[in-house]
Amino acid sequence: MSFPVLTVEDLNVSFKTSKGVVKANDGISLEVREGEILGLIGETGCGKTTFGKAILRLLSGKVKLEGKIVYRGTDILSLPEKEMRRFRGKEIGIMLQNPSACLNPVLSAGRQIAEIYRYHEGMGKKEAEKKAGEMLELVGISSLRKDDYPHQFSGGMLQRVMVAIGLALRPGLLIADEPTKGLDTDTKLQIAELIVGLVRKENASLLLVTHDLELAGRLADRIAVMYAGEIVEIGKAEEVISNPGHPYTCDLLHSLPGKGLKAVSGQIPSLVSPPSGCRYHPRCSCRFEACSQVRPELLKNAGGRFIRCLLSGKEWKTENAADSPIREQPAFSCTEEDTWHF
Template sequence: MSLVTLLQIQDLHVTYSGSRGTIPAVRGVDLSLDPGRTIGLAGESGCGKSTLAAAILRLLPPRTEVTGKILLDGKDVLEMSFGALRAVRWSSASIIFQGAMHALNPMHRIGVQIAEPILLHEQVEEKVARKRVAELLDQVGLPVWRSSSYPHELSGGQRQRVMIAMALACNPDLIIADEATTALDVMVQAQVLDLISNLVRDRDVGMIMISHDLSVLADTCDEVAVMYAGKVVEQGHAHEVFAGARHPYSDALASAFPVIGDVEARHRPRGLAGDPPDPTDLPSGCTFHPRCPVARDDCLTVVPPLEALADDPQRRSACHVAQDGLPIRTPAPVRMEESTT
């Protein structure tokens, strides 16, 4: 295992340019990842998860401003020449895109598509590439004869497995899974998540898992970073963030997935009112305060830093209330039939 941290993201800012002016999509994110570990990125659509992932491999559109550092094996991706960047993609870091049907080329058989990065980066003969394709398909639980299939001939779960095989084709050190299981039914999702977890463990790769579902990340990740309006608002051990959030937004995400058989969840469904803020018109102070159930006066004016909590140094939260050691959840109203007289 390398002594160098696999991935270090330092003060990353990503700003898009468009007809509405500049749009700050990622605002000062710091993350690190070691080999054999998985970090999850959680949050609603538009919070900056996929933008952050695309920035790691410089897959952002033209006229996008990116500042900060993205160190992959100690080398800054943002300062690489295009030739060096092409060598990094697939061989050092790869990505499993959201929606395999849109990521795969409908005109080519899947064996050809899996073989393409192998032929390009490893400069091997086609015979060797075909053998490698067969090994990859076997690894992801697909029969070898499927290499001659077109994407439309496969189920959603099979196409997702093809994307995983492509991501593994050149033995990268880092894999980014961007909502890799969103379109799958629960049974196939469980199979794909188990496959991903085993590959991380067996190959000692680092993985970034992106999802809006904290329960998925709790099952597959060592650590979770929750993003809101382009910033990380909470970070900590995956199970702890899911089971005992220390930021009101993380708590709302976790509570959005009620447990079957949980009487309290059935009688007191919890959600989150409102929508994420317009990135071109962010609120002052804590950007979450317009939707926060425990917001107070200082939340409206002072931006809370992402800091370790006094009572739990392993957890970081960007919340004034949590940093003061106060409850981040308002008490639920008492149901009439539960009240006493």
């Protein structure tokens, strides 16, 4: 079994707003293993992007971070900002979503890549520009275009530039935040396969942050499902896809175009005042009385999968009655027609 390259334990990310304290990430615990592709999926607004940025401390100084983020023995949250600036890109690379907004419009693509080598590696201008050209070639862009500006590239080409920036220093872990957002189907698969191919070639690890469950099912080794700031399921990709263990995961699968295109009912809850008990219970067709009272823990089952659901185990008891008898409940499962393959 491969060892974890990144371990996150009980991570809480919160910040104050005029409406109250937003708990963007609440008790997140997961690991990314050496050479692994972990897909982090969930609806827009569930806290996926916040989690990716929290790993590299790219959030506002007003954001409160609690818990542990450990990369190969280094406690990221304890690093001084000066060391953190050196750490970013060198140890952990990141591809932020919406490259047209992330890239500097007044600097050429080649120069933006070259600056990485000049800052982190201390290279001279000519050597850095040469390396930048090599990175562009690596992601399928002619080095002759290194002097072109962001507005001169198509959406797919801009994503390739972002791949070059994220992998420029050969980091051990790459965080790709919605790398295929807004792209057509063919281009989406090209970019995704490019990222995965380069990560595999370097024997690096990838945290693929996406709302695209089908994409994660195709490319990831394991999948972690996030809902309302919490992780509700973690397991091998093929197992999560073929036999989802949480009702939310099952509902997400039903929302795919080829599987019914049935939108998840209800609304995403507020992260200022999430529902009591299980956060998914107001939208869940499998809910029962205890779901609104007891907040389930993320527990590992006999098959090695982590699931946060009262119906995933055989036992539960109410939070308000510590001495109440333990009642048995049937395990949640999708029907045979709810088995998918990508």
